[in-house]
Amino acid sequence: MKKLILIFTLFSMFSISLAEEVNVRKVADFKLKLLNGKRTSFYTILEEGPVLLDFWATWCGPCKKAMVHQEYFHQKYKDQGFQILTINQDSPKSLSKVKGYIRSKKFSFLVGLDPNQQIAKMFNAVLLPTMILIDKEGEIVWRHQGFIPGDEVEIEAKIKSLLAIE
Numbered sequence: 001m002k003k004l005i006l007i008f009t010l011f012s013m014f015s016i017s018l019a020e021e022v023n024v025r026k027v028a029d030f031k032l033k034l035l036n037g038k039r040t041s042f043y044t045i046l047e048e049g050p051v052l053l054d055f056w057a058t059w060c061g062p063c064k065k066a067m068v069h070q071e072y073f074h075q076k077y078k079d080q081g082f083q084i085l086t087i088n089q090d091s092p093k094s095l096s097k098v099k100g101y102i103r104s105k106k107f108s109f110l111v112g113l114d115p116n117q118q119i120a121k122m123f124n125a126v127l128l129p130t131m132i133l134i135d136k137e138g139e140i141v142w143r144h145q146g147f148i149p150g151d152e153v154e155i156e157a158k159i160k161s162l163l164a165i166e
Helices: 002-015 042-046 061-080 096-105 118-122 151-163
Strands: 018-026 031-034 039-041 051-056 083-088 110-113 130-134 139-145
Touching: 039 042, 042 051, 042 083, 051 061, 061 083, 061 096, 061 151, 096 110, 130 151, 139 151
Parallel strands: 051 083, 083 110
Antiparallel strands: 018 139, 031 039, 031 110, 051 130, 130 139
């Protein structure tokens, strides 16, 4: 019985979903390598418009579920300048899986690589997935940790609010 309680508790900790409004904080620029091999800076990406950062890993089930919705949001709102930038957290040993996974799912949003979790540390992205909505001025307006079915409704509402879409 104790094992069941422990398993349930651990499962609950990793499958919960937490969203929070944040006190406005300006994001410092950072450099990153994209999956396509190019190097860029976050501010270069931000020039296009608001960004949803999504920290994820190939071994994270909730991350994979969220990414299907990220692709939908990317396709739906890219013409308004909105961008999805996913930041992969796989270790250097498992980075080879990332490109195959992205290709197999035909995801078209930007994918950054952070195998040593330097970018994740900047954003305190400890729980995966962690999504951070950043306005075009570079200010964090919303954070969301974890993913359970139904969270996509709240995420899209936040995107629409940021883009001033009703």
